[in-house]
Amino acid sequence: MPDTLLSIQGLSAGTEDTPILHNINLSVDAGQTHVLMGPNGAGKSTLGHVIMGDPTFQVTSGSITFDGNDITELSPDKRSLAGIFLSYQAPVEVPGVPLYSFLRTICQMRPELKTTARKFRQRVADICKQLEMDDSFLTRELNVGFSGGEKKKIEMLQLLLLRPKLAILDETDSGLDVDALAIVSRGIEAYRQECDGALLIITHNTRILERLDVDRTHVMVRGNLVGAGDAALIDEIDANGFGRFEAALAAKGGAN
Amino acid sequence: MAATKTLAHVNVPAAQTWNYLRINDISFEVPVPTTKGEVLARLPRLFDAVETGVGAEAASWIVSASGDSRYVEVKAGTHRAEPIVIDIDAATGDVRDTGVLVREGAEATVVVAAHGHADEPSTSASLLRIVAERDAVVHLVEIVALGKGAQHLEGVGIDAADGALIEVRQYALGGDKVAVGICTNLAGRSARLVHDMRYIASGSEQLDVNHLARQRGRNTRSEIVTSGILADSAKKTMRETIDLIHGAKGATGNEIETVLVTGDNIVNKTLPTILCDEDDVAGNHGASIGSVSPEQLGYLADRGISTTEAEALFARAIFDDAVIHAPEAISRAAALSRAEEVLGSEIARDVAEGLGLVTDGEDA
Numbered sequence: 244m245p246d247t248l249l250s251i252q253g254l255s256a257g258t259e260d261t262p263i264l265h266n267i268n269l270s271v272d273a274g275q276t277h278v279l280m281g282p283n284g285a286g287k288s289t290l291g292h293v294i295m296g297d298p299t300f301q302v303t304s305g306s307i308t309f310d311g312n313d314i315t316e317l318s319p320d321k322r323s324l325a326g327i328f329l330s331y332q333a334p335v336e337v338p339g340v341p342l343y344s345f346l347r348t349i350c351q352m353r354p355e356l357k358t359t360a361r362k363f364r365q366r367v368a369d370i371c372k373q374l375e376m377d378d379s380f381l382t383r384e385l386n387v388g389f390s391g392g393e394k395k396k397i398e399m400l401q402l403l404l405l406r407p408k409l410a411i412l413d414e415t416d417s418g419l420d421v422d423a424l425a426i427v428s429r430g431i432e433a434y435r436q437e438c439d440g441a442l443l444i445i446t447h448n449t450r451i452l453e454r455l456d457v458d459r460t461h462v463m464v465r466g467n468l469v470g471a472g473d474a475a476l477i478d479e480i481d482a483n484g485f486g487r488f489e490a491a492l493a494a495k496g497g498a499n
Numbered sequence: 500m501a502a503t504k505t506l507a508h509v510n511v512p513a514a515q516t517w518n519y520l521r522i523n524d525i526s527f528e529v530p531v532p533t534t535k536g537e538v539l540a541r542l543p544r545l546f547d548a549v550e551t552g553v554g555a556e557a558a559s560w561i562v563s564a565s566g567d568s569r570y571v572e573v574k575a576g577t578h579r580a581e582p583i584v585i586d587i588d589a590a591t592g593d594v595r596d597t598g599v600l601v602r603e604g605a606e607a608t609v610v611v612a613a614h615g616h617a618d619e620p621s622t623s624a625s626l627l628r629i630v631a632e633r634d635a636v637v638h639l640v641e642i643v644a645l646g647k648g649a650q651h652l653e654g655v656g657i658d659a660a661d662g663a664l665i666e667v668r669q670y671a672l673g674g675d676k677v678a679v680g681i682c683t684n685l686a687g688r689s690a691r692l693v694h695d696m697r698y699i700a701s702g703s704e705q706l707d708v709n710h711l712a713r714q715r716g717r718n719t720r721s722e723i724v725t726s727g728i729l730a731d732s733a734k735k736t737m738r739e740t741i742d743l744i745h746g747a748k749g750a751t752g753n754e755i756e757t758v759l760v761t762g763d764n765i766v767n768k769t770l771p772t773i774l775c776d777e778d779d780v781a782g783n784h785g786a787s788i789g790s791v792s793p794e795q796l797g798y799l800a801d802r803g804i805s806t807t808e809a810e811a812l813f814a815r816a817i818f819d820d821a822v823i824h825a826p827e828a829i830s831r832a833a834a835l836s837r838a839e840e841v842l843g844s845e846i847a848r849d850v851a852e853g854l855g856l857v858t859d860g861e862d863a
Contacts (some may be wrong), residue, residue: 261586295801323803335798337698338757339726341823346854348812349802360852363810401802 247308248273248441249294249409254305256293263289263468267305271409276435276442276455278477281463282485287445288332288462291411294330296322310408319396324353326408330398331413337385342397343367345385352406358465370403373433375426392423406438415444416451428454449477462488502531504532509557509652510680510709512738514772522770524554525678525707527652529622530592541568541597541715542628549628552680552709553654561626561654565596575602575632581826582608582640587623589615589649589674595625599637603660606636613653613674614833616646620675624652629725631663633687639667641681642821642830645674653679655835661687661716670821671698671706671727672837678856680709685719685750692720698727699734701762701841705734710754713801714743714780718749726757730812732764738772739784745776761810815842815850822854 249271257263263286271277281287291383293300293309296319306315314322337345346367350356358366371378374396386394396413402410416424432454434440444452452474460477462470462485469488470476508524515523551558562568573579587593601607611625623645631637637657645651651674659665665683683692692712700706712721718757721741729735741752758767773782791799799809818838824830839847 297797297801299797318805319797319800320803320805320808323801329801331798331801335794336695337795337798339759339813341819344812344819345802347849348808348815349804351849352803352808360849361855362602364853364855402730406803 245353246272248310249443250308251294252306252308254293254302254307256289256300256302256470258300262303263466264293267468269461269468271441273408274439274441275458276444277459277461278452278457279443279445279461279463280447280477280480281350282489285463286466287463288413291329291413291443291445293320294411295327304433328402328405328407328410330410330412331404332414332417334386334394334398336387336389341382342385343381346381346401346404349401353405356405363397366404368423370400373403374430375401391418393421395419395423395427399427402434403430403437407440409441409443410434411445413445414447416446416448424450427451431455447480452477464488464492467492502762503528504531505517506557506560509554510552510678510707510738511554512709512770512772513711513740513742514774516770520768522738522768525736527557527618527650527676527678529560529652530564532560533544542570542596543600545600545630546598546628548635549630549656549658550682550684550713551626551628551654551656552682552711553626553652553678554680557652558626558654559677561624561652562596564594564624565626566594568596568598570598572600573602573605573607576604579607582610583831584827585609585611585625585627586829587611587613589613589617589621589645589651592617593623594619597627598607599627601629601631601635601637602691603632605741607716608638608640610825610827611639611653612830612833613643613645613651614836615649617648620648620650622652624648626654626820627656629655630655631657631659631665633660634662635660635668636664639665640824640826640830641667641669641679642672642825642833643670643674643677643679644672644719644833645677646837646840647675649674650676651678653677655681657681657683658694659683659685659687659690661689663690663693665690667692667694668824668836670817671696671700671708672818672821672834673699673704673841676705678707682711682713683721684713684715685721686715688716689718690716692722694721694723696725697820699730699814699817699841700727700733700735701730703732706802708735708737710739711742712740712752713744714747714750714752715744716747716750719747720750721752723754725755728759728817729762729765729767733762734766736768738770740772740774741782742774742784743777743780747777750777751781753783756787757819758788759791759810759813760789772773804827815846818842818847819850822850
């Protein structure tokens with residue numbers, strides 16, 4: 244397996260009439276934890292969705308390589324099966340589909356996760372316990388009628404079940420109370436420890452990072468990656484905000 | 500060949516619409532009852548007043564053709580743990596007439612399970628009338644899971660007194676030609692109906708549904724949620740009526756229907772009606788007809804599920820839900836047997852194993 248799990252080269256993307264991302268270069272090695280920060284509207288979530296292949300956005304130039312394969316043209320379902328997971332900021336409700344049916348289906352379609360129903364039930368029960376989720380959730384419809392915190396736990400349940408090579412967490416911490424945040428943080432920590440997967444965490448809240456060893460921090464401003472550093476950069480941004488990055492981008496004339 | 504007669508007006512809605520829409524009723528060709536002589540109503544007379552959704556003509560035929568009637572009474576203040584099961588086998592053309600009286604403050608579960616194949620075209624039917632007294636709680640689970648060659652008529656009528664709660668889970672999972680009609684009369688103050696229907700129709704199957712909630716009592720509530728899948732060249736007609744009758748002050752009724760269309764030649768007709776003869780009431784209807792939304796497809800794709808697989812997931816989900824909510828062995832077996840025909844044996848077994856109903860291969 245190559246050390247570089249995700250490699251984004253010269254990527255520009257946007258909607259039909261609005262460019263959003265500009266010449267993005269980003270690499271994530273297998274097993275590493277990267278954090279993507281930036282002011283609201285910087286394009287962080289868009290980058291997560293473009294990596295996942297969201298058809299809402301068109302790639303106008305550049306490439307995305309994952310696990311040694313160019314996935315720039317690959318559909319989202321294929322990217323998911325290849326090992327990329329995007330945790331939604333606002334998980335979509337799917338009425339009519341019990342959570343159990345959904346979880347069973349997404350696991351059975353992955354040869355490496357295919358197992359007997361009994362073992363699957365046990366695995367789900369173990370993760371539910373880990374995330375302090377009630378088993379009765381499984382017979383309820385996918386994301387329907389759940390609170391914001393419960394929906395995020397369901398995202399974590401999927402993450403731990405699917406064991407992807409790369410998990411992109413799009414503001415998974417938003418809208419969580421202290422207790423739910425602690426549980427979700429434990430879920431992310433468990434993913435790192437049990438699956439040795441890579442993480443790209445999009446966040447404004449550094450509390451979710453407290454249990455993690457961050458390898459690299461990236462800063463995005465107006466669709467441009469304008470800074471990078473180690474974990475210390477998070478504390479600096481916490482203290483000083485994004486002002487210096489915005490000023491630097493303006494000075495370069497790179498704002499769009 | 501046995502003599503037949505035509506039931507011209509089955510599943511007649513509370514209010515008619517233009518005839519050219521061909522949605523005002525459905526006709527059935529049924530065997531002439533073989534009972535000789537006069538057929539007497541065998542149930543206590545209080546059931547005669549219970550209106551069923553399938554219509555008077557069909558109800559009368561079912562009573563005549565049933566040959567026998569079954570009456571069950573649940574004593575006041577008791578909780579009957581064992582479900583009252585109405586077992587209908589299409590292979591033998593079963594016709595059942597059942598009356599259930601749930602006395603004041605009692606709670607009971609009633610199961611109607613129609614299942615099986617017929618080598619020759621067959622007709623099966625059930626007429627179920629329930630009287631729920633003050634503060635009674637009734638859980639009704641209907642599973643119509645028929646195979647090829649089977650036509651089926653299913654009529655339900657429920658009278659609910661003050662404070663009674665009626666919970667209905669209705670699954671239409673198959674059958675060449677199926678009519679299900681359910682009428683709930685919320686007669687008492689604060690009586691409630693929570694009605695959830697799921698269906699799947701594929702091939703050339705024809706499904707005809709009549710849901711009628713008559714709200715007579717003050718502060719009555721009805722919630723009717725219907726969702727289903729139409730595939731291939733299936734035909735479905737759905738009549739949903741909330742009747743807010745004069746005097747039902749403070750009553751509210753909601754009905755919502757979601758249809759997922761996966762076939763190119765399906766016929767989908769819906770007649771949503773809210774009748775209102777009282778000022779201080781609220782009635783709502785919502786409908787969503789089409790395919791899975793782009794947002795939902797996007798979410799599922801991000802978990803590895805393609806559009807085609809998403810449709811299969813929705814189909815499986817209906818059977819999962821039916822098996823989850825089937826409260827006893829006959830109805831569960833009916834749903835699983837039909838799942839095997841629609842989804843294939845591997846997935847059907849997985850459904851059963853997943854819910855712990857059978858031991859998986861390793862344990863065998």
